[in-house]
Amino acid sequence: MSPTQGSGGRTLIKALLAALGLVLSVVLLSTAFFKWNLRGAGALLQPRFPLDEFVRALPGHLVWLLPFLLLQASVIPLRAVQWQSTLRRPVPLKERYHLVAIGAFVHNALPGKLGDVMRSFLLSRTQRIPFLRCLGSVGVCKLMEFAALMLLVSASLLGPFGGTLARFQGELKVAVYLCIGLVALVVLLAHWSAPLAHAMHRRHKLPRLESFLHHLSEGLGTARSFVGMARVFVFSVGPVLASALAYGMALHGIGISGGLFAGAVVLGAISLGQSLPGVPAGMGLYYFVTSWAARSLGATPEDAAAFSTLTHLGTVISQVAVGAWSVHVRKIRIRDLRKGGSLAREAAHHVAHDAVEPAPP
Template sequence: MSEAAEARRARPGRLAQSPWLWGLLGLAVSAVLMWLAMRNINFDVFFSTLEHADAAEMALAALLVAAPWAVLGLRWRVVARRMGPPGALRMASLVFLGAAVNNSLPGRLGDVARAVCLARDTRRSAAEALGTMVVDRIADIIFFTACLGLTYTVFPHQRWLVWVAAASVVAVVAMIAIVAAVVAYARRPHASRHRWGAVVTRALGRLSDGLTSLRSPRDVALVVLFTALAWGALSLGNLFGVRALGIHLSLVQAVFLTTVISLGTALPSLPGFVGTYHWVASTVLQGFGVPPTQAFAAAVVLHALGFLLTTLIGAPIMLREGITGSGLRSRARSVAAPGASALAAPQDPRGDADDGHPRVDVPDGDRPCAQHGVVADPEPRQDH
């Protein structure tokens, strides 16, 4: 097969190439779900509910809603340990950056932004960094699926939960199967006669390194601990957020609410999960007996807390790093395309490290991941 034909086969589909199509799909879903969430709202009661919110409980909720992102930075540092990640503060800042990207740009490119920055900070391949993001997401899905199984009995209307639970289980099984397939293929003795096959094998090898980053019981235990701490704090934040509006939930109900919101916002939507978040949250609260108007007010407050806090913290980091939507889409395509230089780990002139991968020691702290945007290949920068 000619190189031109291979390039055509490797080219993403038309839908994947056009952010406008994804944006229109998200707009349609968000508009429909927002209408469903607002159709029975009494706006006089809505504004009255917001006006009488308890300021102290709202402040506590804000603190608890912001805390999980810092904890997730600690978890990601454990997952990426083999890459020689930067310090905890830098990793937490990249988690906030990813949230700000998801809040402001279409396509949910926050994980791509985090992976690109980690690859540049560590001078390792973008594919390996992306593999650590997959591990991060698998940990979340497994945790929320377990929480759903433990708390679903508190919800009186459980019929539609069967579909949510089934989708979650299918997602977990599918992701684990894909990870196993990638690792198995990358680790098999393979010496392709064709350059395209060799590049794919090398790329999958880099991705496999990220996917198999957790190799010690201690690291697995830390990931479980940080996952529980992060989402437990968010559940408490949601608990105090709705309590500030006069809605009293039990802790188990708050965990259930957080779980269903986290799983439900996987639906396509506008940036910031507008519409999907509001419909899922208000639907769950109405299932607990909260009137529609108060339920929608609580959904607005909880969404605003998460959206505003992560955007206020992450947006300056995003601007400092020079993150743009076009640059991230270009990077995502380059990581997905066979032969892309983003998959190749930059070479350390001092040779290979003990784990068989080139690396250089990078001091902890804040370091811009993209001096001139994120489109350029992740080549090592020269120290001055």
């Protein structure tokens, strides 16, 4: 097979995967507004409510949208503060803020959900830190946010809305076990990556894997001590609490009694549904998860659809607006952030360089 034929085959596969992702996303998104009738009797799609009345009722929900926007925007500076707790050397807060904001812009405005990868690359570029170390520091931040979220969800079960939230106990147990497993894996990698890398260096075997393990050990360095992990956990509570409160206010706004205590549960469902980067059906998953959770908590189908629509728009608008300002300040062209753009190509080259760079003895 010629290189041209191989390239054409890869392009076709990518196009088919993109089309499949788009179809899946549309199907999942439609569940917020329609019921799928697969039994053969009647229309395939049955509206959950009159769509014209839904549109007319949307302005009535704007009373909770402004505080939702502000709380979601506040997640960016809170994550900038949190990030320093996993970095081995000081990085100016202004620098961290702009990189987190640019990552939020990439995550919400461009396909692929690769904002955390991009902010890791930009930090490695501006601070001369190996990319894998930057990515490891971000990974520890995300893991501790997940742990803080699980604790907050568990605490929600003890609140006045605990009886209703109890129906999510099965999913919560799975999430807690997943969280414990991930924490254990990260701690093991943090402790054993460096010894394995040094053993490979002495035997002159697998230099690429040796380099990867060495940089991974440096990036996960915070996880080698209980005090370090506890410190990151404390700084992770802020962004999680702000986002959970935003969703709680939205649930309260659509008339769910005690909805302030249920925001963490919805946020947990969203986090589990969109945890993998590069998933092409991310938006469809968001509408599916949020509308299902709102209906399960007692919202009408119409209010649940409004909850999904406005929280999605609110999150995108707030974080894209804040991120776009940082993109402008740093004089980055948007086309360079897209897949295939100059920054994206440089990031791929940087990753490849880290993978083959000899590890220090």
